[in-house]
Amino acid sequence: MSIHGKNFIGNELSAKGDKTSKLYDINSNEALDGEFFHATTVEVDEALVKANKAFIEYKQTSQLHRAEFLETIASEIMNLGDELILRTMTESNLPRPRIEGERGRTIGQIKMFANLLKDGSWVEASIDEALPERTPLPRNDLRKMLRPLGVVSVFEASNFPLAFACAGGDTASALAAGCPVIVKAHSSHSGTSELIAGAIIKAVEKCNMPNGTFSMVHGSGRTVGQQIVLNEAVQAVGFTGSTYAGMELFKLANSRKQPIPVFAEMGSVNPCLFLPSSLNDTKKLAATYAFSITLGAGQFCTNPGLIIALKDEKLEAFKKDLKDEISKVKPATMLSKGIQEAYEKNKDEAISQDGMTVIAEAFEDNLASEGKPVVASVEASTFISNPKLQEEVFGPYSLLVECNDINELDQVIASLEGQLTATVMGEESEMSSYENQILNLENKCGRILFNGVPTGVEVCASMQHGGPFPAATDARFTSVGTGAIKRFVRPVCFQDCPSFLLPLELQDGNPLGILRIVNDKYTKSSL
Template identity: 75%
Template sequence: MSLHGKNFIGNVLSSNGNQSSKIYDINTNEPFEGEFIHATKEEVELALKKANEAFFIYKESSQLQRAEFLETIADEIMNLGDELVVRTIAESNLPRPRIEGERGRTVGQLRMFASLLKEGSWVEATIDEALPERKPLPRNDLRKMLRPIGVVSVFEASNFPLAFACAGGDTASALAAGCPVIVKAHSSHSGTSELIATAIIKAVKKSNMPDGTFSMVHGSGRTVGQQIVLNEIVKAVGFTGSTQGGMKLFELANQRKTPIPVFAEMGSINPCLILPSAVKNSDNMASLYASSITVGVGQFCTNPGLILTIKDENLEIFKEKLSKEINKIAPATMLSHGIQEAYEKGKKEALSQKGITLLGESNIKNTKAEGRPTIASVDAKTFMENPKLHEEIFGPYSLLVECEDLKELSLVIDCLEGQLTATVMGEETEMIKYKEVISSLENRCGRILFNGVPTGVEVCHSMQHGGPFPAATDSRFTSVGTGAIRRFVRPVCFQDCPNSLLPNELKDENPLKILRIVNEKYTRESL
């Protein structure tokens, strides 16, 4: 279909603004189809007003109705066919298998949340029946469950144009929770966003959801994004991107009359501890980590940007083999000129720091659109003394830190900030010796891996994608998996509420047959 470049103000297309933007091919600098009109202040206000009105209807929809809505969104995304894949490939410079896989992940997580809603127990329904005869004081009838928080603002990520974007995990979990969503489209994949938004609006109409359940607007984060976050109608923000961008939203949200939570997944260097037993297996280890550092041109939030080692007779061999593996990997096109330029600038600055040694880089020079794989090394003392070396370099780059002994390794880990992931490579018997170090790593991450690589985030019930600051603004929550729904709900207690006015999840008869805690016992039985 032909792209119109308009904003989705609820179910209505609108293009009243006089500012617009195009997307250009990173290799040829030729513009792609579509001119995307930035939303005006009035259009954003209307989207917010519609979302607020929709909330009071949408929050009362049943879990089954919302489940069917999410499944319809997934169906409509698949109905876009190859047009979506082709457009996303063009805008992101990512290969077809990656985009087709990401599309599968996007519809998969929509269906996963639908399954969660159909089962229904996630609302944590808890009932303590009245005890009027209790001495010395009677107890009221008290019933509690999780309820939707309100309108949610979602900011798309640049590196996942489908799975962390218009219909990505933030949108899917907010809609599942019963919250209308306003998406601020990312300027690097506006065409992809338009196609996905079209699918969502079709699903809104087919599922008879209220106008305003979903909106998508184009424009600058400094204007459109700021206007949305500062509006009192918005009750939470979902964001995936840079630390700078996430912190700006966090600061804005706390300037409001009523501060709101910003669930921002931000930067991480994802330390990987390679113990001596793993270093000894240098061939496999070098190949495994060179691949992980460069997969997707290093543009994953879980890219292994820091490798921690302890000096021994095998370390130099490992470093040499890792360098050779990096040398063999060709540069590849990055997501955008801005990301490529930031990578080159960050890498140049890091390599210019005192005490840094360039171990290896791709034997092929990169173009202005490509990221050149690079690995460097530094001693532990220099690393600890220089905060610049702790910063994320978004791209195919990693820094190897050489520690003299276990004590120095512990000191290095103690100086690390919060991370999305941490990894431990080695034999189990050796890991026991390093138990305290591993415990320290656990305190600094949301997910700790053993004998693997951090790249790749499974979408499932057990996943934790988030971590202590600055990896995320709130380490208690995840942006991936069914646990993500808890970001957009809050507990509400109903005291002595008539049974007919209670949500179905709390009624005496338990019509949904969900698992509840009733008088301190888990049960699916009615009262």
């Protein structure tokens, strides 16, 4: 299948504009197959009109029908076979095992939402029957459940070309919720996005979903993205990327006559607290963290970018062991030339700050397309006084903050901004002595983990992938796991509603057999 480079305006392909872009191999600089047409304002408007029209019909589809739709999307993605794997490898510079694993994760999370819909209880249906004889005032018949918000705009991430992209968690959860989706393709993996979008459209047609349920457009975030977010048809935004880009979307969304939620997952340095007992085996700890810091060239939102520890002889031994481990790591090709250049710039700015010392770096020099692993160290007092040192350096970089005593340790934790994760390393018997520090770390993150590394995000109901600002724009929600669907729904109460207008989930007979709260009791029974 050749890459056509056109936009998906609902079920139709469109290339009305004269502005195009191409992708190039990061190493050879050779052009990849495909010339991608940036969507015009007319095309974007067409996609928005179709999506808004589709919403009226799509939100009324049954949960079981939407589950079938999601499963068909998963099947169509698998039908792309090796073509998808090879194209994604070429565009992302990621190895086959990583891409195959990410495809599995993408398929898995789509099916996870399908299973959620088959169960159906996630809508939080509740019924309080009328009490006409109640005194001094009677009670009306009240029924409430979660209903879809409307059209959702999804912006693809750069570091997960499948799992956080065209058919990634934002798209899957929005479609599951009953919301049409317009995807703004990432400029670094336009071909991959095209292949996935084609698979979704095939599923739309096979399942007889309304034209406009899904669209995908190419173009600049400053033009195409801005036009989408400012359109009154759009009711929510899903985004994964930099703090700068996420905040620009957030400001746009709040500048509207009707502000809308932006669910943005942004920067995080994912602090790791090393208690003294964690340094009993410095060689093992150094090997574990050197691997996590450099995994995937450090291009994970949960990369351990900050280590906090108390000074002692064991910490000095850890620094030497970490130096040995990092020196062995070969610089790896990064996702794109732009990301590699940003890494070099941000890394150099970080280590040039006063008081910074490079304690570990890869022995082998990096090529122009590669990111060279670097770990620096700094005194706690310097870290606290310089907010620049808290900024994420996206790539194989980490910073060790050395504290003289518990007081400095408390100040470092207090100074931290919101994070996706925080990690505590140490023996369980020692953790009770640091309970206050651990509880304060919990206040700073969405996921706190013990004796592990933050890289690796399980897709399941218990996962929280989000955190206090600036890790995310709303700490109450997650972008991974079944809870992600809650971003794109809102509670609606039906008072004295005629039975034929009630959603199936609220009807007397409970035809879906879901768990509901009826007159303050959980039950699957009918009324």
